[in-house]
Amino acid sequence: MKINKTYIPGMNNQKQQDSALAVLKATAPLMKPPASGKPGHNDPATWTRMANFMKEQGLLDKPVTATDAFSNNYLP
Numbered sequence: 001m002k003i004n005k006t007y008i009p010g011m012n013n014q015k016q017q018d019s020a021l022a023v024l025k026a027t028a029p030l031m032k033p034p035a036s037g038k039p040g041h042n043d044p045a046t047w048t049r050m051a052n053f054m055k056e057q058g059l060l061d062k063p064v065t066a067t068d069a070f071s072n073n074y075l076p
Contacts, residue, residue, distance in 0.1 A: 042070040 047066035
């Protein structure tokens with residue numbers, strides 16, 4: 001967290017630090033390889049659920065087709 005203080009405004013605030021650490025702890029498991037064992041593989045169903053959630057929350061102006069938002073083409 002020390003290096004973040006240099007680059008992220010407000011990171012000297014303990015509440016901000018606690019929040020950032022909570023986000024890190026919550027998102028780190030999401031970066032693990034999927035059960036398929038293919039690191040970096042994107043699941044279209046997961047992207048569809050996220051796009052639908054974001055639309056429902058008003059974070060997107062229009063629906064997003066999952067396959068327009070990601071690609072697995074770069075994977076071996």
